[in-house]
Amino acid sequence: MSLPVASGRQITVLFTCVGRRVELVQAFRAAGRRLGLELRMVGLDSDPTAPALLCVDRPVLVPPVADSGYLPAVLGAIRDSHADLLIPTIDTDLQVLSRHRDQISDAGCLALIAEPEIIDTCRDKVRTYQHLVRHNIDTPKTFTADQLPSILEHGFPLFIKPRGGSASQWVHKIVDRVDLEYYLSRVPAPIIQEFVAGTEHTLDVYVGLNGRPRCVVPRARWQVRGGEVSKGVVVKDYEIMDAGRRLVESLGPSVRGLVTVQCIVTADRRICFTEINPRFGGGAPLAIAAGADFPGWLLLELCGQSPPIAFDGFQHGLCMLRYDWSVFVPLESDLKPRLTRPLRAFPDFG
Numbered sequence: 001m002s003l004p005v006a007s008g009r010q011i012t013v014l015f016t017c018v019g020r021r022v023e024l025v026q027a028f029r030a031a032g033r034r035l036g037l038e039l040r041m042v043g044l045d046s047d048p049t050a051p052a053l054l055c056v057d058r059p060v061l062v063p064p065v066a067d068s069g070y071l072p073a074v075l076g077a078i079r080d081s082h083a084d085l086l087i088p089t090i091d092t093d094l095q096v097l098s099r100h101r102d103q104i105s106d107a108g109c110l111a112l113i114a115e116p117e118i119i120d121t122c123r124d125k126v127r128t129y130q131h132l133v134r135h136n137i138d139t140p141k142t143f144t145a146d147q148l149p150s151i152l153e154h155g156f157p158l159f160i161k162p163r164g165g166s167a168s169q170w171v172h173k174i175v176d177r178v179d180l181e182y183y184l185s186r187v188p189a190p191i192i193q194e195f196v197a198g199t200e201h202t203l204d205v206y207v208g209l210n211g212r213p214r215c216v217v218p219r220a221r222w223q224v225r226g227g228e229v230s231k232g233v234v235v236k237d238y239e240i241m242d243a244g245r246r247l248v249e250s251l252g253p254s255v256r257g258l259v260t261v262q263c264i265v266t267a268d269r270r271i272c273f274t275e276i277n278p279r280f281g282g283g284a285p286l287a288i289a290a291g292a293d294f295p296g297w298l299l300l301e302l303c304g305q306s307p308p309i310a311f312d313g314f315q316h317g318l319c320m321l322r323y324d325w326s327v328f329v330p331l332e333s334d335l336k337p338r339l340t341r342p343l344r345a346f347p348d349f350g
Helices: 021-037 070-081 094-099 101-106 116-123 126-136 146-154 175-183 238-250 286-287 294-302
Strands: 011-016 040-047 058-061 085-088 140-143 158-164 172-174 188-194 199-208 213-225 228-234 257-265 271-277 319-321
Touching: 011 070, 021 040, 021 286, 021 294, 040 070, 040 126, 070 094, 070 101, 085 094, 085 158, 094 101, 094 116, 101 188, 101 213, 116 126, 116 271, 126 140, 126 188, 126 271, 140 146, 158 175, 172 175, 175 188, 199 238, 213 238, 213 286, 228 286, 238 257, 238 271, 286 294, 286 319
Parallel strands: 011 040, 011 085, 040 058
Antiparallel strands: 140 188, 158 172, 158 188, 199 213, 199 257, 213 228, 228 319, 257 271
16 A cells, blocks of 8 residues: 555554654654655544643544454544554554454555564564574573473573563562562563573664565663663664564564564673564654654655665664653643643654
8 A cells, every 4th residue: 555656645644552652753744844745643542641642633532452442443533534554652552453454454544563473472472482482583591480490490580571561561680589489479470581681772673564674773772761761872783783684584574664672782792682562662763863764764655665775774873862841731620631732832853
């Protein structure tokens, strides 16, 4: 599905669970201006206080992802806004959207979402481990809670996290058996992993609309807040880049847009992958600012063009130091949150 550049048609981009993704919305706006395209931004969220809802052209309140009314609301928003492109931004709705890709397509919208089998593999960390091992990709040794003898034989330290978790919730280092027993009783559906010491990196892998990795941008994570990078730096490391390319190729051609993967690089250059998220990550604006024009490339592909993309076409050493920016919204006397215009405009991107 593509749009001819000369059609003069407005392109509508819809973000699900838009939350705090103001930078990403603004990055698409900036790309549209550079390309001379008329973009309309639609944002969906279940929380009326989600800041990015006040940044888009059309905010839409929808039920929570787990609600049976979520998908009908998404499909209704697609039809009502005549959306051309759907961009998921968090893990929780990937499975719902993937299982209904045909309905989204029938509504005239292209969703940046992989097929259900791939989404399930990425969301289930045991399946992720099995996939990586099967494709000879380095990853921490992983156990389930019922493998206690093997866990103890492996020895400490270890790492524990939920099998289907996200945003670094319930993630802990385990230093002894007391720690292990404590967190096994509290972490929901836990997995236990070999502890790998090193520098965490997030890789933004651009696959566009055909699922082929064309640019890989590694970002060293200096500081993380709530599971999302707050300080980081772009690292043009070809060994890491090639390892990320091979991992994403192993997922097959159904992935779309961006695949965000995480790895740990040890002092002896072990590149050990820990997470696969087939969506835009929260730190993608850093890669975009470094010259990897993901929004522009996607918009050009959507318009039927083949943008020239260099595998290493980005700036080494660009650092991101994030800070909070406030949105001020006037409320009525009842003080209930409302979808309205903020008192001042959001900052531009780029």
